[in-house]
Amino acid sequence: MKFKFKIFTFTLLIFFSAYCLHAQTFGCTDPMASNYNPSATKNNGSCIYVDTSVAPYRSLNLDAKVIETSGLIKWNNHIWTHNDNDDLKLYALDTMDGSISQSITLTNTYNTDWEEISQDANFVYVGDFGNNSTGVRQNLRIFRIDKSSLLNNAPIVDTIKFSYSSQTDFTPNRANKTDFDCEAFIVSSDSIYLFTKQWLTNQTSLYVLPKTPGTYSARLKDNLNVQGLITGANYLESKRMIVLCGYSSLLQPFLYLLYDFKGDDFFAANKRKISLSLPFNQIEGITSTDGLKYYLTNEYFSRGSFVTVDQKMHELDMSDFLDPYINNKHSGIGKNKKKDAFIVYPNPSKEKILIDIEFNEKCYPFVILNSIGEEVLKGLIKQSNEEIDISSLSFGLYTLLIDGTFSYRIEKQ
Numbered sequence: 001m002k003f004k005f006k007i008f009t010f011t012l013l014i015f016f017s018a019y020c021l022h023a024q025t026f027g028c029t030d031p032m033a034s035n036y037n038p039s040a041t042k043n044n045g046s047c048i049y050v051d052t053s054v055a056p057y058r059s060l061n062l063d064a065k066v067i068e069t070s071g072l073i074k075w076n077n078h079i080w081t082h083n084d085n086d087d088l089k090l091y092a093l094d095t096m097d098g099s100i101s102q103s104i105t106l107t108n109t110y111n112t113d114w115e116e117i118s119q120d121a122n123f124v125y126v127g128d129f130g131n132n133s134t135g136v137r138q139n140l141r142i143f144r145i146d147k148s149s150l151l152n153n154a155p156i157v158d159t160i161k162f163s164y165s166s167q168t169d170f171t172p173n174r175a176n177k178t179d180f181d182c183e184a185f186i187v188s189s190d191s192i193y194l195f196t197k198q199w200l201t202n203q204t205s206l207y208v209l210p211k212t213p214g215t216y217s218a219r220l221k222d223n224l225n226v227q228g229l230i231t232g233a234n235y236l237e238s239k240r241m242i243v244l245c246g247y248s249s250l251l252q253p254f255l256y257l258l259y260d261f262k263g264d265d266f267f268a269a270n271k272r273k274i275s276l277s278l279p280f281n282q283i284e285g286i287t288s289t290d291g292l293k294y295y296l297t298n299e300y301f302s303r304g305s306f307v308t309v310d311q312k313m314h315e316l317d318m319s320d321f322l323d324p325y326i327n328n329k330h331s332g333i334g335k336n337k338k339k340d341a342f343i344v345y346p347n348p349s350k351e352k353i354l355i356d357i358e359f360n361e362k363c364y365p366f367v368i369l370n371s372i373g374e375e376v377l378k379g380l381i382k383q384s385n386e387e388i389d390i391s392s393l394s395f396g397l398y399t400l401l402i403d404g405t406f407s408y409r410i411e412k413q
Helices: 002-023 147-151 319-326
Strands: 058-061 073-075 078-081 089-093 100-105 114-119 123-128 141-146 157-164 181-187 191-197 204-210 214-224 229-236 241-247 253-259 270-276 283-287 293-298 301-303 307-309 312-317 342-345 352-357 364-369 375-381 386-389 396-402 406-412
Touching (some): 114 229, 123 147, 181 241, 241 319
Antiparallel strands (some): 114 123, 204 214, 241 253, 253 270, 301 307, 396 406
């Protein structure tokens, strides 16, 4: 009898598992995407986004001591950076004015080409793996520094050494002619992930290695066509979100958002590339602790009399793009979740937006306000997937008010 019961239970489990798999609808689950599927229950990384750009709300000049700032973390109430020359110091930047408030020398280390800094709960990691001069470095390494020792200004450093599992040819190249350069990495609960800077293909490859001292062959995990050069990374493991920074061959900087992935399958996430309104900026570092407010730095850049860009730290608000995901609020920017909930998509949009109602119990009046609070459009939402024509509006940001209570930020492109 016991045996028959076990067989029956096992059969039920198989049945319900098959039913759940059958009931799942795969598609784009992000209301911010132009191909958002309201009926999708499982994200498959297929989301498509309208091209857009964002500008920093504040930029601060940085001290000449960090003229080649190349990586960022936020820790101990400061922004920490370093140079990618032979400087062995970590610099703490004041978040109010960008001034240097502290510097710590990492003794018993070398700076062949420090390109990135990352952290976990106990350690700071500095990546000495810049490899653009000939592409054949065989002393790639990451320095791991105990945080408590940094606080005592007596850093305890150990080393993680690695090579790329897919690099077999070590014939020297000309400068900036390799796909085995790297300027970005993240540290997870158990591993280090490298995002390569590929000068030849304008892609990035994802390599993984342990985060404990030793010598390793970094395993190639995946590739992504970012159409640019990746120079920095910020990871919020609890939110399943990575934001990469980089720039094009014409020094047009961008952010590359990866979010809503499972485990370390980062490139199966929602993927969105957003231009930064900072032409000719060699953005090198990025950090954020909440996923909404970001700090970025660019190093000094000059091309004779054509263009000169000083080293700066920029502050950026990404709430319009990431707040709905981080706070699980669809497209709404209101803080209180109420009985009636709406999904507004696609956003941004060129011609029309759709309003999907989760609890359709009545008709809802709506108004659209411009940036100075003037009413530019109004009407009534009478059904789920109500269509609102915004083609007559000028380009820019607007506020959609539904029923005088629900507030959404929308963008006309």
